[in-house]
Each structure stands twice: as structure tokens, then as C-alpha cells.
Amino acid sequence: MFLKLEPRGEASRAMSYLSPLLAGLLTLLSGGIFFVFLGHDPIDALRIFLVAPVEDLYGFAELCVKAAPIMLCAIGLAVAFKAQVWNIGAEGQLLIGGLAASAVALQLLEVESFWALPLVLLSGMLGGGLWGLLAAWLRNRFNANEILTTIMFNYIALYLLLYFVHGSFKDPDGYGFPASAIFADSSLLPILIEDTRMHIGILFALLAVVIIWVMLSRSFIGFQIKVLGLDSNAAKLAGFKHKRLVAVVMIISGALAGLAGAGEGAGPLEQLVPSISPGYGYAAIIVAFLGRLHPVGIFFASLLMALIYLGGELAQIELNLPLAVTSLFQGMLLFYLLACDVFINFKVKFNRPQISATLENS
Amino acid sequence: MDIDLITNVLYAMVRTGTPLLIVALGELVCERSGVLNLGQEGMMLMGAVVGFIVTLTTGSLLLGFILAIVAGMLMSMLFAAIALGLNANQVATGLALTIFGTGLSAFIGAAYVGTPITGLEPIAIPYLSEIPLIGKMLFAQDLVVYLSFGLFGLVFWFFKSSRLGLTVKAVGENPHAANSLGLPVMRTRYLAVAFGGGMAGLAGGYLSLAYTPLWAENMTAGRGWIALALVVFATWRADRIIFGAYLFGLASILNLVVQGLGYPVSPNLLAMMPYAATVLVLVMISSNVMKSKMYTPMWLGKPFHPHT
Numbered sequence: 007m008f009l010k011l012e013p014r015g016e017a018s019r020a021m022s023y024l025s026p027l028l029a030g031l032l033t034l035l036s037g038g039i040f041f042v043f044l045g046h047d048p049i050d051a052l053r054i055f056l057v058a059p060v061e062d063l064y065g066f067a068e069l070c071v072k073a074a075p076i077m078l079c080a081i082g083l084a085v086a087f088k089a090q091v092w093n094i095g096a097e098g099q100l101l102i103g104g105l106a107a108s109a110v111a112l113q114l115l116e117v118e119s120f121w122a123l124p125l126v127l128l129s130g131m132l133g134g135g136l137w138g139l140l141a142a143w144l145r146n147r148f149n150a151n152e153i154l155t156t157i158m159f160n161y162i163a164l165y166l167l168l169y170f171v172h173g174s175f176k177d178p179d180g181y182g183f184p185a186s187a188i189f190a191d192s193s194l195l196p197i198l199i200e201d202t203r204m205h206i207g208i209l210f211a212l213l214a215v216v217i218i219w220v221m222l223s224r225s226f227i228g229f230q231i232k233v234l235g236l237d238s239n240a241a242k243l244a245g246f247k248h249k250r251l252v253a254v255v256m257i258i259s260g261a262l263a264g265l266a267g268a269g270e271g272a273g274p275l276e277q278l279v280p281s282i283s284p285g286y287g288y289a290a291i292i293v294a295f296l297g298r299l300h301p302v303g304i305f306f307a308s309l310l311m312a313l314i315y316l317g318g319e320l321a322q323i324e325l326n327l328p329l330a331v332t333s334l335f336q337g338m339l340l341f342y343l344l345a346c347d348v349f350i351n352f353k354v355k356f357n358r359p360q361i362s363a364t365l366e367n368s
Numbered sequence: 369m370d371i372d373l374i375t376n377v378l379y380a381m382v383r384t385g386t387p388l389l390i391v392a393l394g395e396l397v398c399e400r401s402g403v404l405n406l407g408q409e410g411m412m413l414m415g416a417v418v419g420f421i422v423t424l425t426t427g428s429l430l431l432g433f434i435l436a437i438v439a440g441m442l443m444s445m446l447f448a449a450i451a452l453g454l455n456a457n458q459v460a461t462g463l464a465l466t467i468f469g470t471g472l473s474a475f476i477g478a479a480y481v482g483t484p485i486t487g488l489e490p491i492a493i494p495y496l497s498e499i500p501l502i503g504k505m506l507f508a509q510d511l512v513v514y515l516s517f518g519l520f521g522l523v524f525w526f527f528k529s530s531r532l533g534l535t536v537k538a539v540g541e542n543p544h545a546a547n548s549l550g551l552p553v554m555r556t557r558y559l560a561v562a563f564g565g566g567m568a569g570l571a572g573g574y575l576s577l578a579y580t581p582l583w584a585e586n587m588t589a590g591r592g593w594i595a596l597a598l599v600v601f602a603t604w605r606a607d608r609i610i611f612g613a614y615l616f617g618l619a620s621i622l623n624l625v626v627q628g629l630g631y632p633v634s635p636n637l638l639a640m641m642p643y644a645a646t647v648l649v650l651v652m653i654s655s656n657v658m659k660s661k662m663y664t665p666m667w668l669g670k671p672f673h674p675h676t
Contacts, residue, residue: 011455013673094463148650149654151654154646155647158590158650161589166640169636172636288467291463292467295460329474330475333468333470333474334468334475337465341461344450345456347457348454
């Protein structure tokens with residue numbers, strides 16, 4: 007080994023902010039090299055990936071459409087991760103949220119009431135929250151590892167969704183396609199900018215970010231969550247109710263993911279379809295880490311992640327690349343972030359001193 | 369239920385359980401050395417896609433399997449470089465490996481979706497395969513299934529009686545103690561991770577070259593995650609892993625059984641079974657806190673740095 011890791015006495019604050027930027031730069035660089043390998047002009051390809059999608063108002067609106075569910079999921083995950091609760095199940099909580107919201111919206115197809123939309127969104131939150139609570143209960147009551155249970159619940163949620171979309175939720179007039187009927191106007195999220203798909207979901211996401219920020223930094227429950235995450239023994243000594251906190255963070259993150267799912271159904275999709283999420287729940291895990299579990303960081307990281315989604319779609323059209331290029335870039339970004347994070351706690355030294363040390367000793 | 373159905377169910381159970389068995393044995397060795405690699409799914413997918421493309425272009429199944437193993441190992445070294453070399457959080461690094469592997473495999477495999485190949489054929493051993501009920505299950509399988517029996521025996525022996533197996537366990541229980549005894553902690557961990565990667569690659573190759581000889585995006589369908597649960601279920605013991613793998617194999621083919629018996633149950637509900645069974649089993653095994661603490665390798669998931 008040429009490099010040697012030497013622990014810093016204290017975690018470097020500067021590095022913890024610089025690391026995501028560095029990771030982004032390295033991803034950009036690797037992306038460029040990757041495009042060269044595929045025979046594209048790297049500058050042009052990166053422009054298509056990162057600039058072209060947001061060049062006009064429509065692009066900006068689409069960015070917000072994609073950022074809203076990612077931000078909602080990620081800010082919820084940040085709460086759970088802060089408490090050292092490893093909720094990998096935002097994807098399933100999002101799907102169940104979408105399913106529950108659709109169940110209500112499909113009952114309200116003929117209803118034109120102001121209360122239709124709040125009801126749809128709340129049932130989405132309730133569905134996602136309960137789906138999250140289930141994993142918390144299994145952890146609290148049976149000591150079951152939440153990483154594995156939430157992953158399993160993602161798969162179960164997906165098949166539940168498929169069961170209903172292919173079954174009782176299927177539109178009888180839909181020519182046999184696995185999709186629900188189009189929701190009534192009163193159940194749909196109002197559009198913010200005319201002639202685009204940008205709906206008020208992005209405002210919910212921003213509101214959630216602010217509320218979670220206040221909760222984490224100002225409230226007693228936020229304080230308890232942070233103590234629990236930093237030192238669970240200290241939390242125990244302080245008399246915090248560990249199990250209740252686990253349940254609370256799972257409900258919060260589940261409900262926010264559920265709201266994201268409801269917002270997809272009642273937003274850009276206007277119905278329930280099997281592909282309600284292109285992996286937003288998994289992308290949100292990366293966003294939470296990239297944003298340093300901090301609301302402001304998560305805000306920016308969500309926009310970046312939304313841009314990667316848009317860029318992947320545009321690259322599919324313009325560069326004829328498979329859509330999987332999106333998750334490829336996502337994975338790369340997380341790898342680089344984790345690698346750069348080493349500088350927070352360690353100094354990297356070149357391994358030369360052996361010779362000099364031997365000389366000094368002799 | 370007639371005897372033919374039972375014979376076939378037992379046969380399919382072992383066939384379906386085989387990829388789980390192979391991944392779980394690899395992850396067992398890895399976790400016993402104290403490293404939690406959640407990237408099983410990503411490594412399996414890379415094994416599956418690389419094996420498939422190699423076999424499709426060269427026509428050689430053997431080459432396909434070998435390069436599937438190599439692909440799994442390379443992926444595991446990416447994990448090791450970050451999680452072991454740079455002391456990163458193992459949970460996050462494993463997740464990154466799964467996301468990256470899912471994307472990379474889908475990317476390089478996009479042009480091959482739906483292309484059929486001739487997969488690995490079963491080889492029935494004369495006489496033995498004609499034993500009623502269990503003959504087909506044990507002696508009419510393909511070579512990788514037979515290999516998995518051997519791999520099981522190897523890992524079982526490795527932890528029971530080999531010196532290196534003892535080293536792996538020592539490194540996983542307390543790397544600092546192992547280090548002060550002069551055991552090569554980091555080298556052992558790298559090797560254990562590489563072994564896990566190779567096994568995941570082989571299991572992925574089994575899926576795309578034998579089990580369903582084709583490539584589809586995300587074709588592992590959570591098997592890597594189920595294998596992780598399997599290791600917990602088996603309380604980190606090889607003999608219980610083989611039992612668990614076939615149990616999950618059975619849960620996965622339940623839809624065939626139910627269809628065979630003529631019950632009209634939704635295929636989507638039946639497809640949930642392996643995942644629901646995983647949750648159920650995790651709950652049952654973990655609920656005894658004392659016991660599960662006792663079995664879990666002490667240093668599992670914690671980074672080791674000689675200076676700290």
C-alpha cells in the first residue's frame with residue numbers, strides 16, 4: 007500500500023461539506039470518460055445529460071416534478087438515518103402510499119369536493135406510515151433487522167400493487183391495460199405553471215424539508231432522535247423511550263414516502279400504474295447521504311438526483327443509451343461519496359517514512 | 369397428491385434453492401470475517417449478465433461460468449476497496465454496490481434482453497436418479513447443483529476443521545485480538561469478501577445460464593437480499609444454510625404447486641411468498657435477543673483500523 011490512513015483527532019467539518027462536491031466532480035469526470043468509451047463527445051454528452059434537460063421552462067417544471075417525490079422520500083429517510091434506523095424501504099412505502107391514495111381516489115371518481123384531494127393525500131401518508139410502522143414494530147417487538155425487513159416489504163409492496171392494478175383497481179374501460187381509471191379533477195394536484203406538469207407537490211416537499219429542519223433542530227423529539235443516533239446508551243441513560251422513537255421515525259419517513267407516492271398518482275400520472283416509481287425510494291437513500299442528512303443538503307441533492315433522472319431520459323432519446331445509465335450514475339455517485347468521506351475522519355499520507363524511521367532508529 | 373408431483377416439487381425445490389445456497393455460503397464466509405456486504409444483489413446481477421454475454425458470444429458455458437465468477441469477484445473488490453481500504457460504512461457501501469451493479473448490468477445487458485441461449489442441461493446419474501422421490505432431486509440435476517453440494521461440504525469443513533476457517537472466525541469476532549496474535553486481519557477480510565463475490569457471481573451465472581437461460585434486467589429478483597436473511601436465519605452456520613436455502617426454494621415454487629393442484633390464486637400474491645417467508649423467518653429467529661446476539665459475529669459490520 008502506498009497510501010496510509012491516519013485518524014484525525016476530530017472529524018473535519020470542512021471535508022464533510024467538500025466531500026459531496028468532490029464526489030459530484032469525480033462522477034462528472036468518470037461520466038465523461040464513460041461517454042468517450044461509448045464513442046460520444048464527452049462535453050456534448052454531459053451537456054445533454056446535465057444542461058439540456060433544464061434549458062427551458064418546461065425542463066425546469068419537469069425537474070420539480072421529479073424532485074418532489076425524491077425530496078419527500080429523502081427528507082424522511084434522513085430522520086430515520088439520524089436515529090440509526092436503516093430504513094431501506096422508502097420505495098415500498100411510496101408504492102403503498104400510491105396504492106392507498108388510489109384506493110380512495112377511485113372511490114371519489116364522481117365527487118367534486120374540495121376535500122377529495124386532502125383525503126387522497128392523507129390516505130397515502132397513512133398507508134406509507136403504517137407500512138413503515140410495520141417494520142418498526144417487527145424491530146421493536148421481535149428484534150428483526152430493519153434493513154432486511156424493509157427490503158422485503160419493498161418487494162411485497164410491489165406485488166401488492168401489481169395485484170390490485172391487475173385486479174380490482176383496473177379500469178374496466180381501459181382495454182385490459184393494467185392501469186386504474188383516470189382520477190377525478192378534484193383528486194388531482196393543481197398545476198403551478200400552466201402548460202407544464204409542475205404541480206404543487208414540490209411545495210409539499212419544500213414544506214416537509216422546512217418542517218423536518220425545525221423538528222430536528224428545535225424540538226425535543228428531534229433532540230432525542232439525534233442523541234439516539236449518536237449514542238444509544240446515552241439515550242437510554244437519559245430515559246428516552248428507544249422503541250417509541252424507532253416507531254416515530256419510521257412513521258415519519260414512511261408517511262413522507264407515502265405522500266410522495268400519493269403525489270405521483272394524483273400528480274403527473276393522474277392514475278395508478280404498475281410503474282409508479284422509477285426507483286425514487288432507492289435514489290432517495292443516495293440523496294440522504296449526499297445531503298449529509300441535513301435538510302439544506304437534501305434540497306440540493308434532490309435537485310441533482312432529479313436532474314440525473316431527466317438526463318438519463320434525454321440520453322436515451324438523443325444518445326440512444328439504455329435508461330439504466332441513470333442508476334449507473336447514481337451508484338457511481340454514492341461510491342465516490344463514500345470514498346471521499348474517508349477524508350472526514352482520516353488523513354491520507356503517502357507511505358514513505360519506513361526508511362527514514364529505520365534510519366532514525368539505527 | 370401423487371408421487372410424481374412430489375418428486376417434481378422436490379426436484380424444483382433444490383434447483384430453485386441452489387442459487388440461494390451458493391450466495392448464502394459466500395456471504396456466510398464474508399460475514400464470519402466481520403464484513404457485512406449488502407451488495408449481493410449487484411454482484412449476482414453482474415455475474416448473470418457477464419456469464420450470459422460470454423456464453424452467447426463464445427458458445428462456451430464453462431467460460432461463461434468462469435467469467436461470471438470473475439465478475440462477481442471484481443465487484444466485491446470494488447466494495448472491499450471502499451469499505452475495507454477506506455474504512456467506509458459497510459451498510460452504505462453495500463447498498464451502493466447493489467445500486468451500481470443493478471445499473472451497470474442493465475446497461476451492458478440492454479442489447480441482449482430476450483435473446484435465447486441453450487442453457488446448462490441436467491445430467492441424470494444412472495440408477496441413482498431412479499430412486500423414488502429423492503432420486504430426481506439429488507441425482508438428476510445439472511452440474512452446478514452438484515457443485516453446490518460440494519461447495520456446501522467445503523464451507524462446512526472449512527469452519528469445522530480448517531485452520532484458515534478458525535482465522536476467519538477470529539477476525540470476525542475480534543479483529544484487534546486477532547491482529548495482536550499476528551493474524552493477517554485485512555488480508556483475511558479481503559479474501560473472504562472476494563470469496564463471497566465469486567460465489568455471488570456463480571449464483572448469478574446459474575440464473576442466466578441454467579435456471580432460466582436468458583438475460584432480463586433485475587432477474588435476480590431480490591435473491592441476494594433473501595440470501596442475506598438466510599445467513600441470519602441459519603445463525604451463521606453452514607449446515608442450517610442448506611436447510612434454509614431449500615426451504616426458500618420451496619416457498620418460491622409454491623405457485624407451481626398451487627397451480628398443479630388447480631387452486632385459482634393470483635400469481636402476484638403467490639410471488640410474494642418468498643419475501644413474506646423471509647420476514648416471517650427473520651422474526652422467528654431474531655426474537656430471542658440473547659441467542660441472536662450470541663451467534664452474530666461480534667465485529668460484524670464494524671470497520672477495523674489498526675490505529676484506532
